[in-house]
Every structure is written in structure tokens, then in C-alpha cells.
Amino acid sequence: MLCSALLGIVFAVFAFLQTASAHESRPAYMQVTEVAPKRYEIVWRTPVRSGMRLPVVLRLPDSARNVTEPTLRELQDSLVERRLIKLDNGLTGTRIEIVGLQATITDALVRVQLLDGTYSTTLVRPSKPWIEIAASRSSLEVASAYLMHGIEHILLGYDHLLFVLALILIVRRGRVLLITVTAFTVAHSITLSLATLEVVHVPGPPVEATIALSILLLACEIIRSERGEASLTAQWPWLVAFSFGLLHGFGFAGALTEIGLPQGDIPLALFAFNVGVEVGQLLFIAAVLGALRLAKWIKVPVVVERHARLATTYAIGIMAAYWFMERLAGFAA
Structure with missing residues (x-):
């Protein structure tokens, strides 16, 4: 089992960033x-x-x-x-x-x-x-600007990052994790493009609430897997990642719609934003895997490792449940 003792620290950083800078960093x-x-x-x-x-x-x-x-x-x-x-x-x-x-x-x-x-x-x-x-x-300036927009959006999108973190927790093998993350990437790239180009329109508030619900469901799947129970996500993680990735793409599209796309450079800006999202996502995955490797290197006891994994999973679930209720209340209002 890969050690996850440092995942609690990673999550704590996210929680702190959200509470400490959610307003201060609002542009x-x-x-x-x-x-x-x-x-x-x-x-x-x-x-x-x-x-x-x-x-x-x-x-x-x-x-x-x-x-x-x-x-x-x-x-x-x-x-x-x-x-x-x-x-x-x-x-x-x-x-x-x-x-x-x-x-x-x-x-x-x-x-x-x-x-x-x-x-x-x-x-x-x-x-x-x-x-x-x-x-x-110039085209280079447009591409550079939207690349940075994409990176910043994913790194400040705590809900999307928690979903990726949950995928890392439930997928234990490197090759399967690569396939799973690729499926998530392909899926949200599809809906991001369709929604941004106004081929498909989905209201923002229900999407945001459902994204939070997807994280909660994934946390529940991790707990089931830890208990040795049958889990669809553990068996077919790429399929679950692809399905939920379609939903997360609409969330990315909402942010890109607020920014707007430059007339005459729409394909370039859309492509650069998408690449930026993927770069930010890969940076996050690299940071988490680096923390896991460090924890394994220092030989954290198995019992500590298990408790850390469970604590992180429950923390993800609690945060997701809070977001879901908050967004559902805002949608109902």
C-alpha cells in the first residue's frame, strides 16, 4: 500500500487556502x-x-x-x-x-x-x-494569457483538485492511475469545448452542486474499497473518471465564459486554456505523488499510513458534503 501520511497535510493546506484566501484572492x-x-x-x-x-x-x-x-x-x-x-x-x-x-x-x-x-x-x-x-x-500573447488562465483556474479550483486527489487515493497502480487521469482529462476537455462554443448549455448552479456530489460519492467509494467491499470505482476507475469528467468540464467552461474568448483567436485561446488546465493538474498530481514517495522513503508505519488515508478521505467527504449543501441551498434560493 502506498503511504498517504502526508495527504492529510496536503488537504490541510487546501482547506487553509480556501478559508484564508477565498476572499482575499478574489480578483x-x-x-x-x-x-x-x-x-x-x-x-x-x-x-x-x-x-x-x-x-x-x-x-x-x-x-x-x-x-x-x-x-x-x-x-x-x-x-x-x-x-x-x-x-x-x-x-x-x-x-x-x-x-x-x-x-x-x-x-x-x-x-x-x-x-x-x-x-x-x-x-x-x-x-x-x-x-x-x-x-x-499576437497569437503568442493570446496563447500565453489563456495558458496562465487555465493553470490558475485549476490550481485555485479546490473542488476539482480534491476530485483528482480522491482518484489518486483509490487507484493504487501507476499505469491505471495514468489511464484514469487521461480519461478524466479527455472527458472534461470535451464538455469544456462544447459548452464554451455554446454547442451545449447547462446551468451553472446545478453543475457546481453536482460536482461537489461527485467528490462525496468518490470519497464513499474509497471507504468501501478500504473495507474490502466491492467498488465500481476501484474496478473501473477510468470509466468513473470519464463520466464525472464530463461534468467537471462544464465547471471549467463556466470560468472560461466569465473570462471570454477573443474574437478571431477562439480556437487558439480555447486550446491554450485547456492545456493550462492540464499543466496545473499535472503539477498537482506530481506534488501529491512526491509527497507519497517521501512518506514511503521515511518508512511511516503501516498503521499510521492507513489512518492517514482514512482521515484524508473523511476530510474530503466532509468538505464535499459541505460544498454540496451550500451550493444546493444557493441554487434553491
């Missing part, structure tokens, strides 16, 4: 929409935690003039500022700064949509708290 968001020649609607949303607004300020180009004064709307988790501006020389070549972002751990997502229907999405980081609006982006 700020700016939507710039060209509504008429040289006129742009600006929507600026900043996260709010415990009644405190993220200490960042939007600084528009000096040439920008307000057509309408800013209006502020308070939501439960954010403040939304909306205004209409005019830029005599247009938006291309201008710089928009997010003052104060460098002092936070938060990114800002900026989406620009022009009258001709083209749009772009850029992630602004604290290390470079501004965006320069270019006339167009």
Missing part, C-alpha cells in the same frame, strides 16, 4: 465597453471583505473625460462603480492603472470590448498594476 474586475465611437462605459468592481473595501483605486488616462459621473452600488461582496467616459484619441495606446494593487495579493481581471465586436481579457497582477491597451495581441 477585482474591470469591464471597458465601447458604446459609441470614442465613448466607453467603465464598470469597476472591487471585492469587499468584512465590510472593508479592497484598497485599490482606478486611475484612467489624463485624456479621459466623464460623460456621466461615477455611480456606486454596494453589493454583498463587492462595490461596483459605473461611469461613461470619452477619449478623443480612442482607447488604443492608453494606460489604465490600478493604484494600490501592488500592496495586495489580489489580481485584477480586465475585459475590453470594442464596437467591432472584438474583445480581450487581461489579468493584471500586483507586480505590474497597470494595463496598456494595444491595438491587437
Whole structure:
């Protein structure tokens, strides 16, 4: 039996990250929409935690003039500022700064949509708290941006990662694990593409609730396997991974839909995002397998190993059950 003593540590890190950074790392968001020649609607949303607004300020180009004064709307988790501006020389070549972002751990997502229907999405980081609006982006820039979007989404998608962790726990052989993860990858790539291209549409809230349920069911399968009971997942892990992977793909598609795809580069952006998801997933699997190998190297006692595996499985199940009830309540409301 592969040793899983360190899996409890891995899960604890995820739980801590979710509670400690779920709000702090929620990105700020700016939507710039060209509504008429040289006129742009600006929507600026900043996260709010415990009644405190993220200490960042939007600084528009000096040439920008307000057509309408800013209006502020308070939501439960954010403040939304909306205004209409005019830029005599247009938006291309201008710089928009997010003052104060460098002092936070938060990114800002900026989406620009022009009258001709083209749009772009850029992630602004604290290390470079501004965006320069270019006339167009090269294919390499598009691919690089969406590759990073994919990696970041999977590494911050704790539910998807817990599902992969559960697969690692139930599959003991390396070759079978490779086939199982490949089946999961193929499945969510299919539904991600179909949903993003609007070939298939599935409402987001039911999907998110069902994803949590899939993790809970997988945790139950691990317990059954540990007890020596017959388990469909233990016998046909690739089939279960493929089936649930179709569901998880819709979850990935929801995130990609929020970001948007650049007109003219849709296939490239979709491919790069998918590759990014897979890169992030492989990084996670490598980290878990590395922890397992380390635990085996230090020769953790078998009894400790078994208890650690069970504790991790129960923790996964509890977290999944909580997510399921939370998302089901939100869906019902």
C-alpha cells in the first residue's frame, strides 16, 4: 500500500487556502465597453471583505473625460462603480492603472470590448498594476494569457483538485492511475469545448452542486474499497473518471465564459486554456505523488499510513458534503 501520511497535510493546506484566501484572492474586475465611437462605459468592481473595501483605486488616462459621473452600488461582496467616459484619441495606446494593487495579493481581471465586436481579457497582477491597451495581441500573447488562465483556474479550483486527489487515493497502480487521469482529462476537455462554443448549455448552479456530489460519492467509494467491499470505482476507475469528467468540464467552461474568448483567436485561446488546465493538474498530481514517495522513503508505519488515508478521505467527504449543501441551498434560493 502506498503511504498517504502526508495527504492529510496536503488537504490541510487546501482547506487553509480556501478559508484564508477565498476572499482575499478574489480578483477585482474591470469591464471597458465601447458604446459609441470614442465613448466607453467603465464598470469597476472591487471585492469587499468584512465590510472593508479592497484598497485599490482606478486611475484612467489624463485624456479621459466623464460623460456621466461615477455611480456606486454596494453589493454583498463587492462595490461596483459605473461611469461613461470619452477619449478623443480612442482607447488604443492608453494606460489604465490600478493604484494600490501592488500592496495586495489580489489580481485584477480586465475585459475590453470594442464596437467591432472584438474583445480581450487581461489579468493584471500586483507586480505590474497597470494595463496598456494595444491595438491587437499576437497569437503568442493570446496563447500565453489563456495558458496562465487555465493553470490558475485549476490550481485555485479546490473542488476539482480534491476530485483528482480522491482518484489518486483509490487507484493504487501507476499505469491505471495514468489511464484514469487521461480519461478524466479527455472527458472534461470535451464538455469544456462544447459548452464554451455554446454547442451545449447547462446551468451553472446545478453543475457546481453536482460536482461537489461527485467528490462525496468518490470519497464513499474509497471507504468501501478500504473495507474490502466491492467498488465500481476501484474496478473501473477510468470509466468513473470519464463520466464525472464530463461534468467537471462544464465547471471549467463556466470560468472560461466569465473570462471570454477573443474574437478571431477562439480556437487558439480555447486550446491554450485547456492545456493550462492540464499543466496545473499535472503539477498537482506530481506534488501529491512526491509527497507519497517521501512518506514511503521515511518508512511511516503501516498503521499510521492507513489512518492517514482514512482521515484524508473523511476530510474530503466532509468538505464535499459541505460544498454540496451550500451550493444546493444557493441554487434553491
